[in-house]
Amino acid sequence: MLRLDPDGSRLGSAIDGAGRHLLDPVHTGRYLWSQLAKAEKIGLGTIVCQRIQRELGLADGLQLDFMVAGHEVDVKFTLGGNWMFPPELQGGLCLVVRADDASGLWSLGLLRVSSELMRTGANRDGKRGLSAEGRGAIHWVHRDLPLPEHALRRLPDDVVGAIFAKPSGQARTEELFQQAQLTAITTADLSAITMQADGVKRAREARRRLARRGVLVLNGSLSRDGEWASALGLPVLAPSTWMSVRLVPTQPEHDDNPTITLDDTPWRVARPGDVEAPLPAAALG
Structure with missing residues (x-):
C-alpha cells in the first residue's frame, strides 16, 4: 500500500x-x-x-x-x-x-x-x-x-448560512468568494452552493463581477493566475481550485508588501480599512 x-x-x-x-x-x-x-x-x-x-x-x-x-x-x-x-x-x-x-x-x-x-x-x-x-x-x-480541503466544511455556520441565503447560484458564488477570501474553493464547493453542473461558469462570471469591488478571483488551472498568487505570497493553488483576494493599488516606495502590476500600477493584498478600488481590465484577461 x-x-x-x-x-x-x-x-x-x-x-x-x-x-x-x-x-x-x-x-x-x-x-x-x-x-x-x-x-x-x-x-x-x-x-x-x-x-x-x-x-x-x-x-x-x-x-x-x-x-x-x-x-x-x-x-x-x-x-x-x-x-x-x-x-x-x-x-x-x-x-x-x-x-x-x-x-x-x-x-x-x-x-x-x-x-x-x-x-x-x-x-x-x-x-x-x-x-x-x-x-x-x-x-x-x-x-x-x-482529507482534501473543501471550504464549506471549514467556514463558520453563520457564514455558510449567509451564503446559502442568497437567492441565486450566481449570487451565492459571489458571496462565497467575498466571505471566504484567501481560502481554496473546490468544484465541489461550487456545485453545492449553485446546485448546478456549471458551477465553474458561475465562478468565471463572479471573477468579472467582483473585480468591480477590487476582489481578484484566481484559478489554479491558469498559469498566469499561479504567477500572480506566487508574486502576492499566496498559497499555491491546485488545478481546478479557486481563491479570492481583495487588492488595492499601492506605492512601492512606501510599501514593502508583495505586489503585482496591473495596467502599469502595483497592487497589493488589501488590509482591513483599505478603501475599496475596482481592478483594471488587466485583472480579467
Missing part, C-alpha cells in the same frame, strides 16, 4: 470522492457527511472500498474484497471509532479505514482479524467490534492524514 501510495494522497482523494458521490451536491446542495441519510452512511463503506480498488488498480479477491501483494484483503470502513467484523472474517486480513470530514482526517490500517481482539458482545448478525487490545493491534499504514 505504501509503494502504491507513499503519501496517502491517492487514498485520501478516493475516500473524499466516495463522500462527494453520495452527497451529490449538484442535485442536493449537501456538503457534509453528517447530511447523509442513515442508509447512505451505511453504503459509504462500499463506495470507499470500490474507489480504493479502482484508484490503486487492485485485482478482485476470490472470497474477500480485493488482492494486495498476493493476499486477499477485506475492507471495513467507519465514520466513528470502531468497525464491525462478521464471524466468517476471523483469521482474515482486513484493511480498516476511518474518516471524519468534521475533523478533516482519515486513517488506514492493517489487521489480522481474530476473536481474541474482539469485544465479547455481538449484534444480531453476530458481528463484533474491536476491543481496546484489538485497536492497539492495528498496524497503521496512514494515520490521521488530512
